[in-house]
Structure formats: C-alpha cells, structure tokens
Amino acid sequence: MIGQLRYGEHRSIPEIHQRLESRGVGIAQRTVGxxxxxxxxxxxxxLADEERLQERLRRQGQVIxxxxxxxxxxxxxxxxxxxxxxxxxxxxxxxxxxxxxxxxVHLDGKAIRxxxxxxSRAVGKHVTTIEGLSKDLSHPLQRAWIEIDVPQCGYCxxxxxxxxxxxxxxxxxxxxxxxxxxxxxxxCRCGTYSRIRRAIHRAAEMAAEKRSS
Amino acid sequence: MSRLEEPxxxxxxLSGADSSNAVAAKSSRIARxxxxxxxxxxxxxxxxxxxxxxxxxxxxxxxxxxxxVFAPNAFVRIAPDDTVTVISNHSEMGQGIYTxxxxxxxxxxxxxWSKIKIEAAPVDxxxxxxxxxxxxxxxxxxxxxxxERFRKMGAMARVMLIDAAAQKWSLxxxxxxxxxxxxxxxxxxxxxxxxxxxxxxxxxxxPANIPLKDPKQFTLIGKPTRRLDTPSKVxxxxxxxxxxxxxxxxxxxxARPPVFGARVASFDAAEALRIPGVRAVEQIPSGVAVxxxxxxxxxxxxxxxxxxWDEGENAKLSxxxxxxxxxxxxASPGNIAKKTGDPAAALxxxxxxxxxxxxxxxxxxxxxxxxxxxxxxxxxxxxxxTGTQFETVDRANAAQVAGLPxxxxxxxxxxxxxxxxxxxxxxxxxxxxxxxxxxxxxxPVKVVWTREDDLAGGWYRPMWxxxxxxxxxxxxxxxAWTHTIVGQSIMQGTPFEPYTIKDGVDSTSVEGxxxxxxxxxxxxxxxxxxxxxxxxxxxxxxxxSHTGFSVEGFFDELAHAGGKDPYELRRNLLANQPxxxxxxxxxxxxxxxxxxxxxxxxxGIATHFSFDxxxxxxxxxxxxxxxxxxxxxxxxxVDCGRTVNPDIVKAQMEGGIIFGLTAAxxxxxxxxxxxxxxxxxxxxxxxxxxxxxxxxxxxxxxEQNPTGVxxxxxxxxxxxxxxxxxxxxxxxxxxxxxxxxxxxGGSEAKS
Numbered sequence: 002m003i004g005q006l007r008y009g010e011h012r013s014i015p016e017i018h019q020r021l022e023s024r025g026v027g028i029a030q031r032t033v034g035x036x037x038x039x040x041x042x043x044x045x046x047x048l049a050d051e052e053r054l055q056e057r058l059r060r061q062g063q064v065i066x067x068x069x070x071x072x073x074x075x076x077x078x079x080x081x082x083x084x085x086x087x088x089x090x091x092x093x094x095x096x097x098x099x100x101x102x103x104x105x106v107h108l109d110g111k112a113i114r115x116x117x118x119x120x121s122r123a124v125g126k127h128v129t130t131i132e133g134l135s136k137d138l139s140h141p142l143q144r145a146w147i148e149i150d151v152p153q154c155g156y157c158x159x160x161x162x163x164x165x166x167x168x169x170x171x172x173x174x175x176x177x178x179x180x181x182x183x184x185x186x187x188x189c190r191c192g193t194y195s196r197i198r199r200a201i202h203r204a205a206e207m208a209a210e211k212r213s214s
Numbered sequence: 215m216s217r218l219e220e221p222x223x224x225x226x227x228l229s230g231a232d233s234s235n236a237v238a239a240k241s242s243r244i245a246r247x248x249x250x251x252x253x254x255x256x257x258x259x260x261x262x263x264x265x266x267x268x269x270x271x272x273x274x275x276x277x278x279x280x281x282x283v284f285a286p287n288a289f290v291r292i293a294p295d296d297t298v299t300v301i302s303n304h305s306e307m308g309q310g311i312y313t314x315x316x317x318x319x320x321x322x323x324x325x326x327w328s329k330i331k332i333e334a335a336p337v338d339x340x341x342x343x344x345x346x347x348x349x350x351x352x353x354x355x356x357x358x359x360x361x362e363r364f365r366k367m368g369a370m371a372r373v374m375l376i377d378a379a380a381q382k383w384s385l386x387x388x389x390x391x392x393x394x395x396x397x398x399x400x401x402x403x404x405x406x407x408x409x410x411x412x413x414x415x416x417x418x419x420x421p422a423n424i425p426l427k428d429p430k431q432f433t434l435i436g437k438p439t440r441r442l443d444t445p446s447k448v449x450x451x452x453x454x455x456x457x458x459x460x461x462x463x464x465x466x467x468x469a470r471p472p473v474f475g476a477r478v479a480s481f482d483a484a485e486a487l488r489i490p491g492v493r494a495v496e497q498i499p500s501g502v503a504v505x506x507x508x509x510x511x512x513x514x515x516x517x518x519x520x521x522x523w524d525e526g527e528n529a530k531l532s533x534x535x536x537x538x539x540x541x542x543x544x545a546s547p548g549n550i551a552k553k554t555g556d557p558a559a560a561l562x563x564x565x566x567x568x569x570x571x572x573x574x575x576x577x578x579x580x581x582x583x584x585x586x587x588x589x590x591x592x593x594x595x596x597x598x599x600t601g602t603q604f605e606t607v608d609r610a611n612a613a614q615v616a617g618l619p620x621x622x623x624x625x626x627x628x629x630x631x632x633x634x635x636x637x638x639x640x641x642x643x644x645x646x647x648x649x650x651x652x653x654x655x656x657x658p659v660k661v662v663w664t665r666e667d668d669l670a671g672g673w674y675r676p677m678w679x680x681x682x683x684x685x686x687x688x689x690x691x692x693x694a695w696t697h698t699i700v701g702q703s704i705m706q707g708t709p710f711e712p713y714t715i716k717d718g719v720d721s722t723s724v725e726g727x728x729x730x731x732x733x734x735x736x737x738x739x740x741x742x743x744x745x746x747x748x749x750x751x752x753x754x755x756x757x758x759s760h761t762g763f764s765v766e767g768f769f770d771e772l773a774h775a776g777g778k779d780p781y782e783l784r785r786n787l788l789a790n791q792p793x794x795x796x797x798x799x800x801x802x803x804x805x806x807x808x809x810x811x812x813x814x815x816x817x818g819i820a821t822h823f824s825f826d827x828x829x830x831x832x833x834x835x836x837x838x839x840x841x842x843x844x845x846x847x848x849x850x851x852v853d854c855g856r857t858v859n860p861d862i863v864k865a866q867m868e869g870g871i872i873f874g875l876t877a878a879x880x881x882x883x884x885x886x887x888x889x890x891x892x893x894x895x896x897x898x899x900x901x902x903x904x905x906x907x908x909x910x911x912x913x914x915x916x917e918q919n920p921t922g923v924x925x926x927x928x929x930x931x932x933x934x935x936x937x938x939x940x941x942x943x944x945x946x947x948x949x950x951x952x953x954x955x956x957x958x959g960g961s962e963a964k965s
Contacts, residue, residue, distance in 0.1 A: 095584075132450040147448060152444055154581075158447050189872075190634075
C-alpha cells in the first residue's frame with residue numbers, strides 16, 4: 002500500500018491513491034524508492050489530464066514526505082529523495098557526511114542535514130526546501146542576499162539560507178557571535194562569509210521593519 | 215534544457231589534448247568579414263588571430279520566429295519583445311562574469327538593463343579565447359581578454375538598430391540617439407524600441423567601422439551593479455551540472471584506483487548486481503563503473519564490487535619522503551629561470567647571508583559541487599551537460615572516445631559550483647570518463663563523484679619545496695637572492711606545453727619568483743621539475759600560490775635579519791614599481807601599519823604581482839597558548855586596472871582571501887603507500903564562518919585596461935599571515951598548512 006505520500010497542503014496521497022485505484026492501477030511496490038519512482042510514473046501515465054505532478058512538486062518546494070508503515074531503504078537519505086525522486090534540485094549535495102551544510106532543509110521547522118537523514122526520519126513531517134522558502138523571492142533573507150549580492154558560485158547558498166532562516170526564526174536580532182555559532186556548519190568555498198554575516202543582519206532589519214509596519 | 219543545434223560553420227578543433235599545435239588557432243574558413251582582429255602572445259611566441267563573423271553562429275533554434283530575432287553577431291540576440299540575450303563564451307563559476315560581460319556589451323548597446331538575459335555559448339571557434347585560442351575560462355583572463363570584443367559586439371548591434379530606425383523614418387542616422395533600449399529622433403519625437411527594430415535591423419549589413427565610447431562617457435562600466443545570477447541562486451532554480459535531469463536518465467559512480475595509475479586486474483560484480491536498481495557494472499579505462507536507476511543504489515553497489523588492482527609503481531609514493539627528496543634536490547641548482555648580476559660573487563661578499571627552506575603541500579580544489587557530467591550518447595551524436603572551464607579541449611577529447619567528429623559533440627555548459635582550475639582539466643578526465651560510462655549505460659547517464667571521489671581524484675596543486683639564500687650588505691640591504699624551486703610541472707603533456715616550457719623551465723612553476731618586482735641587483739631563480747605519478751594541475755593562482763608564500767615570507771626574514779621594517783624595506787625596493795608602490799602604501803595606510811595593536815596581536819604585510827594585477831595585504835593575527843591561530847583582520851589593496859564592476863572585484867578579493875587562508879591554515883593532501891590520506895571535509899577542512907576575519911578591500915582607481923581579479927588576492931594571504939605570526943610570536947612559519955604544534959606557546963612566547 003502506498004500509505005500516505007502527500008505533497009502540498011491541499012491534496013493528500015490517499016486521495017490520489019484512490020483516483021489511481023479507481024482507474025485500475027495497482028500498487029504493489031514495497032520500498033520507498035520504488036514507491037516514489039512508481040509514483041512519478043503513475044502520475045505521468047494516469048494523471049495526464051491533471052497538472053503534472055512532477056512539475057507541481059518542483060514548483061512547490063514544500064512537500065510532505067509522509068510514509069506510513071513502510072521500511073525505507075537503508076541509507077536512502079532525504080537528500081536524494083528530494084533531488085532525484087521529487088526533482089527539487091535546489092538542495093545540494095556537498096559531502097554526504099553532514100560536514101558542509103549544502104543539503105540543509107527544514108524538517109518540521111528544524112534545520113537538518115538531509116544528506117545523512119534517512120527517509121524514515123521524515124515520516125509524517127513537513128520538509129521545506131529552498132524552493133519553499135517563498136514563492137517570489139520575498140523572504141527577508143532572499144531580499145538581503147540579493148541586496149548584498151552574497152553568492153558567488155552559489156552552490157552552497159541554498160544551505161546557507163536555510164540555516165540562516167532557522168537562526169532568524171529563533172533569534173530575531175542575532176549578534177555576530179550568534180551568527181558564527183549558527184552558521185559554522187555551512188561551508189562556502191568561494192568565501193562569502195563576510196557577506197553572509199552582513200546579509201543576515203540586514204534580513205533581521207528587514208523582518209523587523211515588516212513587523213513594525 | 216534546450217538541445218541546441220550546433221551549425222559549426224567554423225571548424226577549429228584540438229586534435230587531442232597532447233597535440234602540440236592544438237592551440238594554434240586557424241580557421242578552416244575565413245570569415246567573410248573580420249570585425250575584430252587581434253593578435254596576442256602567450257608564453258612567449260604564440261600568435262593567434264581572433265575573428266568574429268558577422269552572422270550569429272547560433273540563431274535560436276528553439277524559436278520558430280527566429281527570423282525576427284536580431285542576431286548581429288555571435289554574442290548578442292535581440293528579440294521582438296525587447297529581451298536582450300548575451301551569449302557568454304566564458305563559464306560562470308562565481309567570479310561574476312555572467313554580469314560583467316553583459317555590462318561590457320551593454321555599455322555600448324545601451325539596452326534596458328532589466329531586459330538583459332545571459333546564456334552559455336555552445337562550443338564553436340567563434341567563442342575562442344582571444345589570447346589562448348580555445349574556448350575556456352581561466353587565468354583570471356575573462357574581463358581583460360573580452361574588454362574590447364564585448365564592447366564592440368554591443369556597439370555593432372547599436373549602430374545597426376539606429377540605422378534600421380533611420381531608414382524606417384527616412385531620417386539621417388546621425389540625428390538619432392539611443393536611450394535604455396529605445397532609438398530616438400529628438401527633433402521629430404520619433405521613438406522605436408530595439409525589439410520593434412529587430413526584424414529591420416536583421417536585414418542590414420554590419421558596419422565596417424565601429425567606434426567605441428571614450429571611457430569618460432561610460433555609464434555602466436565602473437558602477438557597482440547587482441549580479442544577474444543572484445536571484446536564481448537564492449531560490450534554488452540555478453542549474454548546476456549536478457542538477458541536470460534528462461528523461462530516462464541513469465546514474466553512475468565509478469570505483470577508481472586506490473593508487474594513481476593503478477589498473478583493474480580483475481573484479482567480481484556478482485554481489486553488486488544483486489542490488490535492486492543496478493543496471494550494469496563494467497570496467498572502463500578509469501576503473502569500474504556502476505550504473506543504476508538512482509544514485510543511491512549505484513553508490514551502495516560500488517561498495518560491493520570486489521576489485522583486485524594492479525597497483526604499479528605509484529603504490530610506493532609517500533609525500534613525507536618526497537619532501538625529504540625535494541629538499542635534497544634543492545641543494546643543487548636546477549634549470550635557470552632567471553639570472554641577473556652575479557649572485558655567487560655578491561653572496562661571497564655579503565656582510566650577512568641567510569638561508570631558508572619552505573614547503574607547501576599538494577592541494578585539492580575542493581569545489582563545493584563535486585565533479586559530475588551528464589552524457590547522452592547516440593550512434594551519431596553525443597550531448598554533454600557539465601560545468602566545465604575547458605569546452606574546446608573537452609569536446610575534442612570526448613569526440614575521440616565517442617568515435618565521432620568533434621562537431622557531432624555538443625557541450626551544454628551549466629553553472630559551475632566552483633571551479634578554481636579543476637574544471638579545466640587537460641585530459642578532460644571527468645568528461646572523458648562519463649562518455650565511457652555512457653557507452654555501457656546505453657541511456658542518458660549522470661556520473662556523480664562523491665566528495666571522497668573528488669578529493670582523492672588527483673589533479674592537485676603540486677607540492678613545492680623552495681630553498682633560498684640571500685645576502686645583505688652592512689646596512690642590511692639585500693644585495694643577492696638565489697631561489698631554487700622543486701616541484702612538478704603542470705604544463706608538461708598539455709596543449710600549452712610548447713608555449714609555457716622553455717629550456718626546461720615551466721614558466722608557471724617560477725611565476726611570482728622569476729619576475730620579482732623588488733630591486734635586488736644579483737638574482738638567480740632555478741627549477742627542478744621531478745616527474746611523479748600524481749596528476750597535477752592549475753589551482754587558483756597557479757604557481758603564484760606557492761611563490762607568493764615562499765618569496766614574501768623569505769623577504770620578511772631578510773627585513774628582520776637586516777633590522778629593517780618589513781613595510782619600509784618593501785617600499786624602498788619597489789621604488790621603480792609605481793603601481794605596486796601605490797598599492798603597498800595604500801594598504802599600509804588603511805591598515806594603520808604603525809599603530810599599536812592589542813597585546814598578543816601581530817601585523818604582517820605582503821605584496822604580490824600576478825595576472826597583471828598588483829595586490830598588497832596586511833593581516834592582524836594572534837596565537838593562543840596551544841598554538842591555534844586567530845586571524846582578526848585582513849586589509850587588502852588592489853590595482854587591477856579599470857574595474858568593470860567594483861563590487862564584484864571586492865567580492866573576488868574577499869573570496870580569494872578566504873581561499874588563501876584555508877590553504878594557509880587548514881588543508882593538505884598527503885600520500886602514504888600511494889594512497890591519498892584525506893577523505894572529506896573532516897580531514898580536508900575548510901575555513902568556516904567563525905574563523906572568518908573582518909576583510910576590507912581598497913581598490914586603487916586606474917584608467918589602465920582591466921587586469922586579473924579572480925586569482926591575484928590568493929598569493930599574498932599566506933605570507934601576510936605567516937609574517938603576522940612572526941610579529942606576534944617570533945616564530946617563523948616556513949611550511950603550510952600552519953600547524954598549531956609549530957606555534958605552541960602562543961603570542962605570549964615573544965618577549
């Protein structure tokens with residue numbers, strides 16, 4: 002059984018599952034990897050009249066990977082499910098050992114390193130990726146990053162921003178020391194650290210302006 | 215991703231990475247009109263003509279309405295909706311050229327900046343580097359080499375758009391001007407947007423003569439301008455090589471040799487093939503490839519492949535032994551790279567002589583995006599998606615493996631998640647391998663390198679040993695300087711060898727040493743280039759990455775030995791170098807060279823000339839009792855000629871400083887029994903936020919043509935830091951990375 006594999010807020014997997022079953026599509030796969038892969042296929046094959054799921058997911062950035070009663074593949078990490086099965090590639094692979102932070106996403110509002118997080122850890126929880134931070138670059142961190150032109154190659158920046166987002170959520174006016182502590186798990190080989198620091202301060206200001214207005 | 219058709223009107227190909235005449239650019243077909251003909255020299259003697267045909271090499275094949283798209287040359291297209299697409303022949307790897315190249319072009323085109331889009335060029339000789347004759351990105355050369363061409367391409371389009379409007383209105387072109395993408399005839403009040411003129415302009419012949427603006431009239435060049443690529447890099451939409459997805463694409467990893475040059479003797483894939491999702495496990499020249507439906511099963515399966523390696527000679531390699539060998543070799547002079555005066559006689563007559571040896575290790579580039587490459591191979595075509603700095607070379611090498619003529623190979627250059635030289639591989643290692651994998655995958659395939667693969671994959675910055683002897687006169691002034699360098703040549707065996715190696719001296723091994731700016735009357739620089747089976751390559755700032763450290767560290771030793779202030783001695787010996795002198799004085803002033811520092815803190819200074827740019831830095835540092843170094847402040851001054859985008863120049867200086875600090879404080883690749891000892895960021899650590907100092911960058915205003923920006927801030931970092939540590943502790947750092955064990959006792963150790 003597919004259990005629950007939902008995307009977005011408004012449509013649940015059971016609903017899609019029912020639709021699939023009503024069209025005579027049987028689901029027998031047992032592993033999460035198979036499920037996800039099969040799921041894409043099924044949607045592509047049988048929901049052609051609906052919005053293409055893959056496209057939706059890619060745009061959405063806010064997925065719920067909720068899998069009940071399933072034993073995920075050993076080592077099948079959230080990162081690769083997000084990138085290769087769901088198709089949200091804003092979350093990056095940098096080290097595979099939780100050393101660089103490029104894969105940082107939010108799991109129920111906490112920053113996690115998705116490269117070492119087994120899918121089982123994400124069961125029933127919200128996973129927010131960089132694509133889900135805002136729909137229109139309106140998040141204060143995105144605005145500050147643009148204003149200060151933080152990124153160089155840009156590869157680590159999704160992870161940097163996702164780490165910074167949790168910092169700002171928990172501490173609306175961080176000091177340099179707070180920033181050092183919160184951000185030292187994220188490596189930037191291009192060396193944009195001083196701009197990241199400035200941009201976090203700037204984003205905190207922007208968020209405060211928004212709150213007071 | 216669009217699959218562009220590549221017309222290949224002009225054929226220039228490397229016949230292979232080792233072809234000696236590969237770089238000598240010759241077009242098999244003379245462009246009908248040469249708009250731009252420049253000659254330039256690299257490495258002493260190679261003359262290359264660059265040309266730009268009047269027609270776009272690549273009209274937008276996806277657009278059925280391409281007839282109405284105005285494409286006056288291969289570098290810009292203007293669509294009826296006013297969108298201006300700038301085609302970049304250089305790769306964006308963080309250095310900002312996807313913004314500065316459009317700035318150059320639009321300075322002359324004067325389109326509405328908000329309508330500018332950027333697109334990576336396909337591989338075509340029209341996009342060859344104006345100096346190096348192949349399509350590539352490197353050597354801090356994009357802006358200097360495109361300074362004129364991109365402005366001319368913009369001007370050409372503007373002239374034609376004005377002509378189109380003038381003809382339409384039956385008015386003289388000389389009475390029209392442009393403003394933000396609109397041609398205006400002021401007297402009559404007539405106006406037409408560029409987009410509305412696209413069709414008419416397409417019918418015109420490009421002008422023979424294209425005057426460029428007087429720099430005094432620049433409105434865009436020199437102004438801090440926001441990067442065009444930032445929005446895509448903060449919402450996850452930026453496409454790097456690793457993000458490429460093709461329908462039906464498979465994933466692959468490769469089990470590569472544990473020792474450089476080792477070969478597969480035998481392997482057993484039975485267990486690996488039992489993992490669900492695994493499609494193929496087969497031998498390829500670089501090892502054993504595992505192809506699967508997804509990355510994860512491929513990686514799992516690779517661990518299950520049992521391989522017996524024929525390890526060969528390199529299994530004996532040990533970097534600690536090599537350093538000892540290098541030191542021995544440095545005791546005798548090598549091939550002469552530079553000799554002025556009579557160093558031996560001057561040393562014999564010196565009041566004081568000083569000798570020192572310096573060591574730096576192999577270094578990996580460690581781009582945040584590990585190497586990767588997507589290949590879609592068919593009987594008659596090969597399409598490649600990857601972040602590369604070396605399109606022409608990669609295409610030639612890929613074509614050879616694919617058994618296709620180069621024009622049947624297309625490369626889609628994605629954004630690069632860092633390059634630092636690694637993605638300009640003379641053997642196209644990561645591209646060639648992926649074509650081999652595609653042959654066994656029989657489907658589009660993405661070869662993914664893990665961090666461990668990437669770090670152990672070789673093509674490092676060479677390890678170096680430098681031995682100096684210098685003589686001072688009775689007043690403490692340097693009168694003799696000899697410098698023997700030992701380290702592998704990176705140019706040997708590359709297409710650039712004929713132009714960079716002369717009389718046994720690879721110019722990139724001695725750059726920054728043989729071209730010393732200091733006025734020392736008797737000087738000798740010589741070189742040993744041992745052949746070692748570790749593949750080596752250019753790494754951000756190339757030879758300067760080691761000569762900067764050793765030369766400026768040893769210079770500081772001379773200053774102290776002669777009782778001179780390190781800043782004053784530099785200033786005195788740079789009297790005939792006005793640009794470096796100005797940079798040095800600026801950095802000293804901004805850093806407050808003589809101002810007292812908090813207890814325990816030391817200040818170090820260094821200068822370095824590289825990629826035609828002048829950089830000086832002052833670093834403030836302290837050392838705790840356990841020997842841990844804290845970098846508090848870095849002040850940097852640079853003269854890189856005219857700045858196109860000052861904010862990008864600052865960003866590059868900041869980034870290069872962090873890159874240099876990482877090399878100074880953190881990283882080394884070592885080998886034991888031929889095996890690389892480092893695996894991931896735990897044992898090849900990067901500088902992190904909490905270690906990142908305050909950085910100030912000061913740009914010397916200049917009206918000279920632009921010079922390099924991406925690399926020149928790296929070389930002075932390590933010596934400025936080593937010199938600061940000496941000032942703080944009295945301990946001289948002569949090997950990198952700086953080790954706490956060498957400094958224990960801390961800043962308080964100095965009385």
